[in-house]
Amino acid sequence: MLMEALAALAAAGGGAVVQAAGTDAWNGMRQRVGEIFGRGDAARIPAELERLDHTARVLAPGDTDGTAPQRLREEGVWAGRFEALLEGLDDAGREQVAGQLRDLLAFVAASAGDTAVATGTAVARDGGSAVTGVKHSSGGHRGPARAAHTGNAEATGPGSTAVTGIVTG
Incomplete structure (x- = not known):
């Protein structure tokens, strides 16, 4: 898989995390992302869920002063995490995680709907x-x-x- 395609997929994953924050899609997305980063290790999932919960708290409605910059920052953080995960895997693992990310994007698109x-x-x-x-x-x-x-x-x-x-x- 081309590195540009992986970077685009990682960026879309970061956007999906931010798009889902505060929507009905959050819980389903949260669990899926925890499993992607947990990579079959159930002990790692709680730490990933805590990172996601931090993102949800940062993006919670009511903070009108920092909303746009915080959304951009969190999107970048998650895009970077997805990209690092993909780069650190062998070809088979990369294909598996890429498929999981595509499924995540479809789930968020169908669940979160349009956001402005x-x-x-x-x-x-x-x-x-x-x-x-x-x-x-x-x-x-x-x-x-x-x-x-x-x-x-x-x-x-x-x-x-x-x-x-x-x-x-």
Whole structure:
């Protein structure tokens, strides 16, 4: 497997951990990540679960000052951990963990849904529309969505609409 592909997979794994934090997907994702890092050693899993719990605490809603930087930091931490794990395995182990990571990504994508955090300002003028957050259009993705700390919405002029948060329909 190409190292670039492994790095991309590790980065996606880091993103999945952060995306799942605070969602219904967290417990299932948490257990899967613990097992990936435990590598069959049940004694190692509790330490991995504690690391994940630390991430969940850091990313808990309510800390509006550091949300975006903390999310980026935690995503990088987990991406680095996944990458180091993959690099330290033989080919068979690497393929096994890569498969587990792909399964994890599919699980989080299906469970956590769309997430928007720390977005900018939505500005619409002169009949335009703008959304900062998550927008589902008719026939689009249906499932859970989460918006936290989205920016401001500003609409000026007739027919203009601006929304911050989640729009369905």
